[in-house]
Amino acid sequence: xxxxxxxxxxxxxxxxxxxxxxxxxxxxxxxxxxxxxxxxxxxxxxxxxxxxxxxxxxxxxxxxxxxxxxxxxxxxxxxxxxxxxxxxxxxxxxxxxxxxxxxxxxxxxxxxxxxxxxxxxxxxxxxxxxxxxxxxxxxxxxxxxxxxxxxxxxxxxxxxxxxxxxxxxxxxxxxxxxxxxxxxxxxxxxxxxxxxxxxxxxxxxxxxxxxxxxxxxxxxxxxxxxxxxxxxxxxxxxxxxxx
Numbered sequence: 001x002x003x004x005x006x007x008x009x010x011x012x013x014x015x016x017x018x019x020x021x022x023x024x025x026x027x028x029x030x031x032x033x034x035x036x037x038x039x040x041x042x043x044x045x046x047x048x049x050x051x052x053x054x055x056x057x058x059x060x061x062x063x064x065x066x067x068x069x070x071x072x073x074x075x076x077x078x079x080x081x082x083x084x085x086x087x088x089x090x091x092x093x094x095x096x097x098x099x100x101x102x103x104x105x106x107x108x109x110x111x112x113x114x115x116x117x118x119x120x121x122x123x124x125x126x127x128x129x130x131x132x133x134x135x136x137x138x139x140x141x142x143x144x145x146x147x148x149x150x151x152x153x154x155x156x157x158x159x160x161x162x163x164x165x166x167x168x169x170x171x172x173x174x175x176x177x178x179x180x181x182x183x184x185x186x187x188x189x190x191x192x193x194x195x196x197x198x199x200x201x202x203x204x205x206x207x208x209x210x211x212x213x214x215x216x217x218x219x220x221x222x223x224x225x226x227x228x229x230x231x232x233x234x235x236x237x238x239x240x241x242x243x
Contacts (some may be wrong), residue, residue, distance in 0.1 A: 105117055200236045
């Protein structure tokens with residue numbers, strides 16, 4: 001597809017708030033946050049209900065499995081005409097020793113990495129999905145080393161859409177993101193307020209960055225960039241507003 005108007009928009013919305021192991025604290029908000037994001041995408045943008053997959057309190061196997069469903073041999077293989085948005089809300093952990101960020105699925109334990117989902121796992125999953133655009137919105141830390149810096153120049157919507165993209169906006173580069181998500185609050189608010197037919201990711205990031213930083217108790221600074229070595233060719237994920 002050369003036009004975002006003809007594309008299929010898919011979303012995988014992941015929320016982890018209840019943890020099986022006592023070493024990991026349960027969270028209050030991820031399930032509600034995930035619902036807010038899903039409803040915003042469905043009501044305001046061209047994501048149809050049957051293309052929004054909700055994953056609540058998944059284990060590591062379920063989370064990796066849900067991502068691999070979009071790969072060529074999965075149950076819903078994506079191609080040139082498809083765009084995928086992945087939203088994650090739940091615990092994240094950044095390990096300085098490995099310079100690696102992790103998501104903690106429902107079966108994670110504190111001192112045992114076996115069931116953690118590493119940034120590399122996510123990269124590998126994205127590499128195998130043949131969608132035109134993949135955008136990750138992560139309400140947990142994502143290692144800075146995975147990000148290539150972005151170009152400061154904006155390109156026209158048609159140009160931005162033509163080339164493939166694999167990008168992420170992440171809530172912060174800290175190990176701790178507060179349970180009550182400022183990131184989700186402004187993400188939903190900004191997406192709902194938009195009146196233009198198109199919004200590109202660069203613009204979304206620009207209008208998210210200041211309010212999240214200024215209103216976060218930990219001064220978290222959202223990051224935006226290319227997820228390296230996953231097939232990004234310089235394009236951008238474009239949100240299309242419903243008529």
